[in-house]
Amino acid sequence: MSELINLSLTDQVLGLGDKSFSSKEITGAYLNEIKKKESLNCFISVFEEESEEKALIADENIAKNKARPLEGIPIAHKDIFCIKDKKTTCGSKMLSNFISPYSSEVFSKLDTAGAITLGKTNMDEFAMGSSNETSFYGNVLNPINEKLSPGGSSGGSAAAVRANLCSFATATDTGGSIRQPASFCGVTGIKPTYGRVSRWGMIAFASSLDQAGIIAKNAKDAAIALKYMSGFDQKDSTSLNEEVKDLQKEVDADQEHVIGIPKGLIENIKNDQVRDSFKNAISILEKDGAKIKEINLPHIEYSLPAYYVIAPAECSANLARYDGIRFGHRSESVSSLEDLYVNSRTEGFGKEVKNRIFIGTFCLSAGYYDAFYNKALKIRNLIKSDFDEAFKKVSSIAMPTCSNSSFELGSISDPVEMYEQDIYTIPANLAGLPALSIPSGTADEMPIGLQLIGNYLEEGRILNLANKFQKLTDFHEFK
Amino acid sequence: MKITKQDLKNISLLSKIKIDDKTSSTLIQDLESILTMVNKMEELETAEINPLTHPIESTQTLREDIEKKDIEREKFQELSKEKDSGFYLTPKVIE
Numbered sequence: 001m002s003e004l005i006n007l008s009l010t011d012q013v014l015g016l017g018d019k020s021f022s023s024k025e026i027t028g029a030y031l032n033e034i035k036k037k038e039s040l041n042c043f044i045s046v047f048e049e050e051s052e053e054k055a056l057i058a059d060e061n062i063a064k065n066k067a068r069p070l071e072g073i074p075i076a077h078k079d080i081f082c083i084k085d086k087k088t089t090c091g092s093k094m095l096s097n098f099i100s101p102y103s104s105e106v107f108s109k110l111d112t113a114g115a116i117t118l119g120k121t122n123m124d125e126f127a128m129g130s131s132n133e134t135s136f137y138g139n140v141l142n143p144i145n146e147k148l149s150p151g152g153s154s155g156g157s158a159a160a161v162r163a164n165l166c167s168f169a170t171a172t173d174t175g176g177s178i179r180q181p182a183s184f185c186g187v188t189g190i191k192p193t194y195g196r197v198s199r200w201g202m203i204a205f206a207s208s209l210d211q212a213g214i215i216a217k218n219a220k221d222a223a224i225a226l227k228y229m230s231g232f233d234q235k236d237s238t239s240l241n242e243e244v245k246d247l248q249k250e251v252d253a254d255q256e257h258v259i260g261i262p263k264g265l266i267e268n269i270k271n272d273q274v275r276d277s278f279k280n281a282i283s284i285l286e287k288d289g290a291k292i293k294e295i296n297l298p299h300i301e302y303s304l305p306a307y308y309v310i311a312p313a314e315c316s317a318n319l320a321r322y323d324g325i326r327f328g329h330r331s332e333s334v335s336s337l338e339d340l341y342v343n344s345r346t347e348g349f350g351k352e353v354k355n356r357i358f359i360g361t362f363c364l365s366a367g368y369y370d371a372f373y374n375k376a377l378k379i380r381n382l383i384k385s386d387f388d389e390a391f392k393k394v395s396s397i398a399m400p401t402c403s404n405s406s407f408e409l410g411s412i413s414d415p416v417e418m419y420e421q422d423i424y425t426i427p428a429n430l431a432g433l434p435a436l437s438i439p440s441g442t443a444d445e446m447p448i449g450l451q452l453i454g455n456y457l458e459e460g461r462i463l464n465l466a467n468k469f470q471k472l473t474d475f476h477e478f479k
Numbered sequence: 480m481k482i483t484k485q486d487l488k489n490i491s492l493l494s495k496i497k498i499d500d501k502t503s504s505t506l507i508q509d510l511e512s513i514l515t516m517v518n519k520m521e522e523l524e525t526a527e528i529n530p531l532t533h534p535i536e537s538t539q540t541l542r543e544d545i546e547k548k549d550i551e552r553e554k555f556q557e558l559s560k561e562k563d564s565g566f567y568l569t570p571k572v573i574e
Contacts, residue, residue: 101554194534208533237539305517316494323495325567327558337569338495346497354496358506359513361494362486375520377530382523384531415509416516432534456535 004029005164006478009073009221012167016062016072023062023072023116027055030074030118034165040141042160044079045087046119054116061114068114069228075110076166078157079120080127081212082201083107090203091123091135091153094328094348104201105233106170106212113228118166121156125350126319127177127205129153130421131412134352139409142185144446148406151181151421157215158185162478168216168225172202174209175307176401176425179437182215183401183449186439188466188476189215190222192459194432195240197226198233206314207238209307209429218476219438219466223251226459242457250460251467259285259452259465260295260394271404274448277441278400281450284472285398285465295390295397299382303427306383308419309363309376310430315353316360322348355415384431391455396462399424401437401449424451434459438466439475447475480514482507 004026007015015021031048051074058072082088082100089095103111111117124134132139132155140155142148143163150159154171158181161169171178173191182189191213202212214229216222227247233239261282269275286292324330324344331343349357363372390397402421412418428435433453440450450469454462470476487507491498498506552565561568 098558101551101558102549234540234542238533238535240535241540299523302520302523305519308513308517309520325559325561325569326555330560334570337572340570341495342497345495349496354494355506355509355513357494357496358490358510361490362482362510362514365489365493372517372520374530375525376517377532378525378528379520379523380534381528381531382525384534414512416512419513419516430534 005033008217009167009224012073013070013224017067019062023055023058024052026072027051027074027116027118030166033163034118037143037163037165040143040146040159040163041138042121042140042156042163042165043076043119044089044091044122044137044156047086047117051116051118058114058116068112070110071114073115073167074118075115076118076121076157076160076169077107078123078154078169078171080123080172080203081106081170082203083117083120086120088120088203089136090127091125091137092348092350092353093136094322096136097329098327102201105198105235106202106229109229109231110170121154121160121169123156124153125353126203126315127153127172127174128315128352128356130176130180130418131409132156133409134350136350142406144186145406147408148446149184149409151184151406153177154215155181158182158187158189161185161187161215161217164478168214168221170212170229171215172210172212173429174205175311175429176422178213178215179401179425179435179449179451180421182437183447184406186447186476186478187215188218188222188436188438189213190226190436190459190463191428191434192226192230193240193434193457195238196230196434196457196459198231198236198239200233200235204318206311207318208314209311211429218470219436219463220251222436223247223460223463240457245460247460247463251463253464255461255464257285257290257396257465258394259290259292260390260397261292262297262300262397262399263294265399269400269403271443273441273443274400274403277443277448278450281440281469282398285469288468288472290465293394295394297386297390297427299379299386300427302379303383303430304419304423306376306379307426307430308359309372310380312356312360313364313373314360316357316364319353319357380430383427387427387431387433395455395458396465397453399451399453401425401451405443405446405448428453432456434462436462436466438469441475480511480518482510482514
């Protein structure tokens with residue numbers, strides 16, 4: 001049955017539909033593989049019995065011709081999405097005892113579409129990290145080379161897809177947490193437009209930047225999965241009340257593309273292999289008929305500093321809810337209410353989360369608010385305006401996903417060096433634009449990604465371009 | 480940008496997280512290196528620019544005012560270690 005787990009989502013849907021194999025078989029095959037590859041540490045929880053039971057129900061539905069769109073497809077959720085009556089840890093000691101009393105909209109939508117949840121994937125604590133090393137549950141290993149990082153924060157989801165432990169996985173992206181691990185693990189990851197997917201039940205890090213998305217084997221699979229995850233949700237006040245396009249149709253449609261390359265970008269890529277691979281990817285798309293135009297994004301170099309004010313500021317406010325009283329870790333050694341707050345938070349949060357709370361607290365404090373927070377918001381406006389202007393001339397923008405391939409676990413201790421991992425991915429979060437990463441070559445024998453950024457609600461267009469690229473290349477195939 | 484021991488005290492107080500003496504020098508180093516990177520923002524003149532708090536320009540939608548029983552108080556309170564008769568318990572605040 002091991003060949004079933006190698007199939008794409010597209011082929012799994014077809015195979016289940018024409019009864020070439022059953023959900024019981026494919027679910028069993030994934031569960032076996034998860035056990036076999038336990039040392040990768042991709043999962044925080046695995047729901048073995050429940051998955052097997054759901055697979056039997058899926059097979060009954062298929063037999064009665066009552067199959068839902070993702071009937072019987074085994075998937076994984078990042079452990080940031082609440083699932084009713086299931087542990088939802090967000091990779092933190094703070095929530096290591098948290099059994100969610102309700103389900104996230106992302107889970108509910110995919111569950112309603114018939115997908116089977118195999119388990120919940122490991123992640124950097126509260127989605128803060130680019131290497132998976134900040135997880136309370138220990139880091140995930142990169143399935144291609146276990147000495148290296150799978151990237152973060154959705155490292156568990158990216159590694160699980162790469163190691164064939166699920167058909168696809170949900171993930172979240174605040175500054176690059178879908179695209180960077182997708183790049184490091186040689187898989188396809190998409191962060192849709194801010195507001196396209198509901199944030200209800202998705203544990204908050206930085207609310208104006210957080211967005212849920214998909215990590216899959218290829219663009220076609222990502223399009224199918226994203227289609228069933230997207231849509232307006234009354235429970236999320238920032239959810240977009242816009243029609244959900246048929247991404248499955250659009251990914252294969254005959255579309256023309258005008259790709260923008262930011263002026264000065266190529267010359268500034270320091271890593272020769274990343275630069276050559278980027279140029280090669282662009283020339284492949286150009287030969288296929290895409291038009292290439294130079295664009296101006298003059299303020300993009302200020303994305304990293306602006307982000308590292310806005311994200312920590314929002315994080316410090318969001319994480320104020322963890323007070324040890326209503327849910328989450330509660331310290332045992334307390335003699336006053338102040339002790340309860342301070343000791344619960346000091347014991348429950350890890351180093352990186354604390355650092356970000358400290359930075360956010362500092363930037364929001366009296367005397368610094370205007371110099372840091374307000375200034376960063378003004379720069380955010382300039383960056384968004386740059387993109388608005390660029391999208392008058394082009395239909396997508398290309399950049400590398402990351403300035404390097406995966407690095408050795410434990411090799412980066414300087415926080416700023418770690419933050420620079422997200423230098424190319426942060427701009428799309430600040431502007432709220434959809435962006436994806438597809439494998440486009442290698443550097444130091446490890447995969448690297450091509451990032452495609454689209455205009456608002458044009459996920460279909462960048463997925464279409466990604467699919468074209470994947471029809472012409474085999475970088476996305478697992479070898 | 481320099482961070483002083485007094486800054487650390489203030490941050491610790493506001494964030495309700497203890498900073499122990501053993502880690503404070505590394506923490507100062509980390510915070511200073513982050514704030515130095517952040518200071519690049521100073522290069523830009525932004526006096527005439529409006530701050531953008533949210534990437535998408537849309538008005539928030541309101542739900543219809545219908546009574547629902549989505550939130551089950553008892554179920555939510557099960558998550559707390561200390562509760563009694565529908566209340567959350569904390570150490571004594573008033574002697």
